[in-house]
Amino acid sequence: MVEFQHLIDLNDLSVEQWNEIIQLALKIKANEKAYSEVCKHKILATLFYEPSTRTQMSFQTAMLRLGGQIIGFDNPQNSSVSKGENLMDTIRIVSGYADILAMRHPIEGAAKAAAIYAGCPVINAGDGGHLHPTQTLTDLVTLQSEKGALSGLTIGLCGDLKYGRTVHSLIKALSMYPNNKFVLISTKELSVPQYIKDWLNSHNCACQECYSLAEAIPQLDVLYMTRIQKERFASQEEYERQKNVYILDMEKLFHAKQDLCILHPLPRVDEIDLNVDKDPRAIYFKQAVNGVYARMALIMTLLQSNGTKRAPISHHCAHISCNNPNCITNHETYLEKSYKENGDLLVCEYCDERQLI
Incomplete structure (x- = not known):
């Protein structure tokens, strides 16, 4: 149990x-x-x-x-x-x-x-x-069903890696299985946050950052596409600069492995060409x-479960405010702020934001 x-x-x-x-x-x-x-x-x-x-x-x-x-x-x-x-x-x-x-x-x-x-x-x-996390469970169920294993994979994650919560959860999960390698495909502005990089380093995961989907795709066993999330940007102009940088089409897919699994948490906008839907490697609707x-x-x-309720917060630190303006502690101000120490950093127990002690 x-x-x-x-x-x-x-x-x-x-x-x-x-x-x-x-x-x-x-x-x-x-x-x-x-x-x-x-x-x-x-x-x-x-x-x-x-x-x-x-x-x-x-x-x-x-x-x-x-x-x-x-x-x-x-x-x-x-x-x-x-x-x-x-x-x-x-x-x-x-x-x-x-x-x-x-x-x-x-x-x-x-x-x-x-x-x-x-x-x-x-x-x-x-x-x-x-x-x-439940999208990640969905992704793991899908990969287990399609690949028969969750280890020994080269996983490409493409698009919005900064704000993409599905990406963050999936990286953390697949890093726990042996011999997985990550290829992080994004613009500099949309690269994964530092706490994810810290996680990968602490788990000794093979990882490379790449700006070209076409260059990365031949080596991949799994390609996890994500949309550029308009709702996470501070301005329309910033969103417009990023939205069409990565598009998966049949020309790029021609150079991919025949057993590639293409995942997407959905909804998509224009980052996957509709013609890709006909390819058996596109399994995002099965994934849903x-x-x-x-x-x-x-x-x-x-x-x-008969388990005892776990205390979700354990290290109170009321006098320090989280640097993340979108942290729940900066919106629901009655919450007791709490951090864990990681070297010379404090890590918010709510949102994982890092700040110097």
């Missing part, structure tokens, strides 16, 4: 626990009807503070296919948030109505904060440009369907 209560960051769990959930997802996929009443009389609350299609609907579909029910909102303006209610109070109230809670929020560290006050398991369905099975397995695991 996996013993934990919240899923805030996939790396809160061990690789063995990930593998249990992945194998359960594949069992559900093979015989979905056998699990149709596992969550009968259970309620999932979906709190989506920013727009979502796949993540929200796949959570809802997962719970309904398990025989459970759903409540929640997909627009904070249709909730008491529009009246000024803080996150703490919303979580306290809604977790009293539900057995499990999935939350998407534009502010980094919001899921971590929610877990402090929740009376039920909390699943991070994406927090700002920080993390997206696998998200239902991944989330079914996760919901089951959390609801069946």
Whole structure:
């Protein structure tokens, strides 16, 4: 039995626990009807503070296919948030109505904060440009199904690596499997944040940064495309400079391996040419369907866990403010600020922002 209560960051769990959930997802996929009443009389609350299609609907579909029910909102303006209610109070109230809670929020560290006050398991369905662990579970289920293994792969990640929370979560997860190599394909402006580089260095992962998708693609076993996220940019002009830099088309794909797996967390804009959809190496629509099975397995695991609630914050440091303006502690100011030491740096326990001691 996996013993934990919240899923805030996939790396809160061990690789063995990930593998249990992945194998359960594949069992559900093979015989979905056998699990149709596992969550009968259970309620999932979906709190989506920013727009979502796949993540929200796949959570809802997962719970309904398990025989459970759903409540929640997909627009904070249709909730008491529009009246000024803080996150703490919303979580306290809604977790009293539900057995499990999935939350998407534009502010980094919001899921971590929610877990402090929740009376039920909390699943991070994406927090700002920080993390997206259930998308990563979806990616791992897909790669296990398609490749048969999660090790010994050369993984290219292309596009928005700075704000792409799916990228950050996937790098952290696949770095835990042996002999994986990462090729980070982006402009200088959209390269991965320093905490991800620190993570790769601390785990001795082979990694190279590259500015050309065409040059990188022949060596790849996996290509993880991402859209340039307009909503994360400070200005329209900055977005326009970046949006069409990387486009996967059939000309580039001609030079790729025949067993390449092309993934994308979706939605796409124009970073994958529509003609690529016809290529059997394009598995991003299979990937989206696998998200239902991944989330079914996760919901089951959390609801069946008998583990003790884990304290999500442990190193209080009230007199220091986080340097990240999009950190939840700079928006919900009642939260106790907390940092871990990493050499001569302090690391915010909510958003992973680094700053000098």
